[in-house]
Amino acid sequence: MGHIYDKEFIQRELPMTKQEIRAISIAKLQLKDDSILIDVGAGTGTIGIEAATYLRNGKVFAIEKEEKGIETLKENIQKFRLDNIEVLVGRAPEVIPTIEYDRMFIGGSTGSMKSILEHFLKYSKSDARIVINAITLETLADATKLLKELNFKNIEVVNVVVSRGKNIGPYTMMYGENPIYIITANKEETE
Template structure:
């Protein structure tokens, strides 16, 4: 079920906005029994919403920042998720070494290539990887790594959301930061 931003407990940490979340989750093409690794979970909004689409599946949310852990726990508890596990630590070191079919990367703290290599090692053939980037440098780095590892059909979209706000008697549109969403599918031709 789609969850609106106002339904999440929010703190000072940035949150993936609901429109970007909807597109990112759609790109993951989740199945009811998918196993999703949510790397750089932040406030947990991607993994928590994804868990509602996967009643027989499971989300492993990876977050290294202490300040994000309490917010993620509050939100996971609020939605009474039984298929959501929060793991504190830095990826890829704490990612479970299990077979999975979906990975979302919202933050990588300089370990992007190693995280993608974990995906290549443990994800099933046909698994989907979605990476959200806010900076051009991270987008460029992501594309370079994916090309070097022989990913084919690299899909990249740019999403810009504007929100209407009242300014006196007028309504103006105020833009959010553009987000770049990258999607690839693992195949036997990928290098590791």
């Protein structure tokens, strides 16, 4: 299936990762056909669902604790008829399966960033990669500091700003979306 436009998702109360940010975040994950992706703070499921469409032999574990998000997440999975994504209800890292996985996306950590990253280091494969989306400067600072302290490799931060054109009478005005920091890192050094 590939890239999915925002308007195709069922959207309710929780914010969702917009399509341009989603495209970059998924590209940064460098998914393989058989990747096992842990989607922490899945929300309405936009990252995990779109990623699942690229995984013919892989699987996504979507972790969400908010009841309103879980309902919408399940509806979106059903809408796109995906059988390679499983919803895990609760907080990370407690509900992250203790299996070997190779990709993790963090869209929300509810103050548990360090313990989630420690889980990643303990259970992920040697070629594992992590992508963290941060909307606040505090999350950016905390995440990059922890990645360095925990000896992650190839740490990269990209700031993405997207503006959308809206018609105002005969004119088009550009309205900015929130800037997003996309942080990537590897468990071990890569070439």
